[in-house]
Amino acid sequence: MSANPTASEYLLLFRNNAWYQNLAPEVIEESMNRFSAWADQLSKEGKLKSGGPLETIGKTLTSRNVVTDGPFAESKEAVAGFFVIEAASLEAAVEIANGCPGLDVGQTVEVRSFTTDPFANEIAQIAASKDC
Numbered sequence: 001m002s003a004n005p006t007a008s009e010y011l012l013l014f015r016n017n018a019w020y021q022n023l024a025p026e027v028i029e030e031s032m033n034r035f036s037a038w039a040d041q042l043s044k045e046g047k048l049k050s051g052g053p054l055e056t057i058g059k060t061l062t063s064r065n066v067v068t069d070g071p072f073a074e075s076k077e078a079v080a081g082f083f084v085i086e087a088a089s090l091e092a093a094v095e096i097a098n099g100c101p102g103l104d105v106g107q108t109v110e111v112r113s114f115t116t117d118p119f120a121n122e123i124a125q126i127a128a129s130k131d132c
Helices: 025-044 090-097 101-105 118-129
Strands: 009-015 048-053 058-063 066-070 079-086 108-113
Touching: 009 090, 025 048, 025 079, 025 101, 090 108, 101 108
Parallel strands: none
Antiparallel strands: 009 079, 009 108, 048 079, 058 066
């Protein structure tokens, strides 16, 4: 990903890291196959730039000296993974996200654009220079 993402890059956040609970193994396998095929198709079309699943455990920082186990969100709110995609507009990114097979098994997809606000970019550069 570039240091200054363009307005055509969008972040898809996949929520619900426990989507597979209470599903039959064959339903889980079919869902995973459909998700992989969807990701492969987006990649072939040049729309998928990067992404991947996230571990369910991690650390949460609430201040510079406070690090706790986390995240503590409910499993259906926890971020399970992400894609960085390229789309012509927010509406086009939403259309891409609407193809996510995870929606059929209880996941949600949050679509966010990267900011092009120079003030926000300046804050990010200052933070990066201070090793935040």
